[in-house]
Amino acid sequence: MNEYQNQFKDLSIVRKDSSVVSTEARKFLLNVYNWMAMGLALTAIIAYGISTSETLLGVIFSNRILFWGIIILQFGVVIALSAAINKMPVLLAIGAFFLYAALTGLTLSSIFVLYTRSSIASTFLICSLMFGSVSVFGYITKMDLSRFGTFMFMGLIGIIIASVVNIFLKSSMLYWIISYAGVVIFVGLTAWDTQKLKRMSQEMNFDSEQGKKAAVLGALTLYLDFINMFLFLLRIMGSRK
Numbered sequence: 001m002n003e004y005q006n007q008f009k010d011l012s013i014v015r016k017d018s019s020v021v022s023t024e025a026r027k028f029l030l031n032v033y034n035w036m037a038m039g040l041a042l043t044a045i046i047a048y049g050i051s052t053s054e055t056l057l058g059v060i061f062s063n064r065i066l067f068w069g070i071i072i073l074q075f076g077v078v079i080a081l082s083a084a085i086n087k088m089p090v091l092l093a094i095g096a097f098f099l100y101a102a103l104t105g106l107t108l109s110s111i112f113v114l115y116t117r118s119s120i121a122s123t124f125l126i127c128s129l130m131f132g133s134v135s136v137f138g139y140i141t142k143m144d145l146s147r148f149g150t151f152m153f154m155g156l157i158g159i160i161i162a163s164v165v166n167i168f169l170k171s172s173m174l175y176w177i178i179s180y181a182g183v184v185i186f187v188g189l190t191a192w193d194t195q196k197l198k199r200m201s202q203e204m205n206f207d208s209e210q211g212k213k214a215a216v217l218g219a220l221t222l223y224l225d226f227i228n229m230f231l232f233l234l235r236i237m238g239s240r241k
Contacts, residue, residue, distance in 0.1 A: 025201035028215055032197060035094075035219030039101035040226065046105025051112030060106060067107075074103045081220060085213050093216045100220070104227065111234065119239040126237070127230040134187050135222070138194030149192030155185045175235075182232035190225040197222075 050056045061067055077100045085093060111120060138145065159178050166174045197218045204211045 024204070024206045025198070028201040028204050028206040028211060029197060031206065031212070031215040032218040032222065035097065035216055036222045036226070039097060039219060039223045042098060042101045043105040043108060043227070046102055047108040048112065050106060050109035057109060057113065061110060070103055070106055074100060074107070077103065078220070078224075081217065085217050086210070088213075090209055090212045090216070093213045097216050097220055097223075101223070108227075111231075111238075114240060115234060115238040116241055119237065120234065123234045123237050124230060127226065127233050130187065130233075131190055131226050131229060134190045135194045138191035139198050141191070141195070145192045145195050148188060149196075152185050152188035152192060155181065156189070159185065179232050179235040183229060183236070186225050186229040186232065190222070190229065193218075193221050193225060 050060065059066070060070070077096055081088075081093060081096045081100070088096075159181050162174060162178050166178065200214065200218070204214055206212070206215070
């Protein structure tokens with residue numbers, strides 16, 4: 001889902017004067033962050049709403065078939081949106097993004113059972129400030145973050161493997177290593193993804209159908225960066241009930 005240039009390699013690029021490019025770039029990036037913010041809002045509303053009902057929590061988390069069905073559907077939506085973005089209409093891409101955000105809200109409702117609401121709120125605020133700062137850095141830096149981003153992606157694969165292994169080891173030390181490494185990795189990925197979006201915005205015709213779909217895919221990527229950064233921070237900073 002991060003290979004934007006490959007996803008839209010068939011898009012024709014027309015040379016424009018710098019003022020037009022700048023205007024379209026701003027429109028594209030504004031749309032990306034708007035979609036991302038709406039996705040996060042939907043996730044938060046659903047997660048909090050589910051957490052207020054013991055009946056709904058019981059239905060989701062006591063039924064293994066339903067719970068794992070939601071998890072599998074989440075992966076399916078992300079894969080489908082990333083792989084078939086060129087073939088689907090804009091409205092379907094938007095719908096898939098919000099479906100994923102809603103499903104994430106269902107699974108994230110569990111954090112209200114595990115952690116105090118005050119620690120969730122404070123962690124969310126800290127995550128928002130971190131994400132915003134890192135995203136600004138990724139936008140304004142002249143440093144090429146490609147190699148850095150590739151290293152972060154390899155680190156992501158590493159912590160996924162380590163997390164699976166720790167299910168069996170149940171090592172508290174490995175748990176904390178994964179948690180801190182996860183924050184670092186998603187901080188790096190946020191900067192990298194923002195830089196890629198900036199570069200793409202300078203070549204993308206926002207008003208085209210492909211441009212609008214690219215904005216949705218970009219929103220999904222930053223949404224995933226934010227959610228994962230938040231969850232790893234919550235593991236470190238959250239106060240358990």
